[in-house]
Amino acid sequence: xxxxxxxxxxxxxxxxxxxxxxxxxxxxxxxxxxxxxxxxxxxxxxxxxxxxxxxxxxxxxxxxxxxxxxxxxxxxxxxxxxxxxxxxxxxxxxxxxxxxxxxxxxxxxxxxxxxxxxxxxxxxxxxxxxxxxxxxxxxxxxxxxxxxxxxxxxxxxxxxxxxxxxxxxxxxxxxxxxxxxxxxxx
Numbered sequence: 001x002x003x004x005x006x007x008x009x010x011x012x013x014x015x016x017x018x019x020x021x022x023x024x025x026x027x028x029x030x031x032x033x034x035x036x037x038x039x040x041x042x043x044x045x046x047x048x049x050x051x052x053x054x055x056x057x058x059x060x061x062x063x064x065x066x067x068x069x070x071x072x073x074x075x076x077x078x079x080x081x082x083x084x085x086x087x088x089x090x091x092x093x094x095x096x097x098x099x100x101x102x103x104x105x106x107x108x109x110x111x112x113x114x115x116x117x118x119x120x121x122x123x124x125x126x127x128x129x130x131x132x133x134x135x136x137x138x139x140x141x142x143x144x145x146x147x148x149x150x151x152x153x154x155x156x157x158x159x160x161x162x163x164x165x166x167x168x169x170x171x172x173x174x175x176x177x178x179x180x181x182x183x184x185x186x
Contacts, residue, residue, distance in 0.1 A: 014038040021052045027059030027067065027089045036070040049077040052097065058088025061113055061138055068145070071096035082106040082170075082179065092142055095149040095178070102170050102179045110146065110157075111165040113138045150177035 012034040013022045021038050025031060035052075042050050052071070058064070071078050071093070080097030087109040094100060113135050140154070147154040160166045173179040 012038065014042070019048055019050050021050065023052060023093075024055040024084070026057055027064045027093065029060070029063050031059075032063035032066045035067050039070050039074055039076075043074060043076055047075050049079060050074070051079045051081060053081045053083055054086055054090060054094055055082075055084030056086055056090030056093065058090045061089055061142075064089030064092055065141075067093050068096045081183070082108070082173075085109070091178070092145055095145060100179050101181050101183050102173060103183050104170050106170050106173075107167065108169070108173055108178060109165050109167050111161050113142065152176060 012025075012031055014020065015022075019042055021035065021042075023031065023035055039050065071080075077099075078097050079099040079101065080094045082094055082100075082102035083106060085107045086094045086102070087107075088111060091108060091110050139158070143154045143157045146152060146157050152160070168176070168178075170179065170182045174182060
């Protein structure tokens with residue numbers, strides 16, 4: 001087994017011969033840099049398919065978009081495989097796969113972006129108004145990606161996440177177009 005690096009600080013590793021990337025953990029600058037580096041390294045070697053195993057609780061939106069863009073712009077066929085949990089920005093990264101699979105016990109969660117952190121704060125200042133506007137823009141962008149890749153419209157997604165977090169399992173993920181196939185026992 002040839003591994004470039006198993007970096008347990010960033011929770012990312014790559015198996016070159018199998019062209020598998022394992023991303024377990026949060027979405028942050030260091031993990032985004034590592035995943036993008038792995039994608040570019042594998043792209044240079046060959047234009048063969050890449051599988052990304054995700055167990056991701058979400059994290060920073062900008063770093064998540066960096067990973068999403070790297071995956072969707074890759075010249076390699078990208079398959080994402082959900083294992084454990086796929087939450088928040090992890091959903092957006094997961095949806096970057098041209099093929100999307102998950103294991104039977106994989107759980108998903110999607111919600112509004114950073115605006116929730118503004119609750120209780122004064123929203124009358126110009127800084128707060130700009131932050132709320134940017135949060136709304138990020139929500140709209142995320143919802144548009146979810147709508148493009150699933151059976152939901154942007155409006156339906158916005159309604160689902162209004163009361164809070166939207167949780168669902170593998171069967172519901174299939175039904176709603178998040179996942180193409182559940183990986184069953186061999």
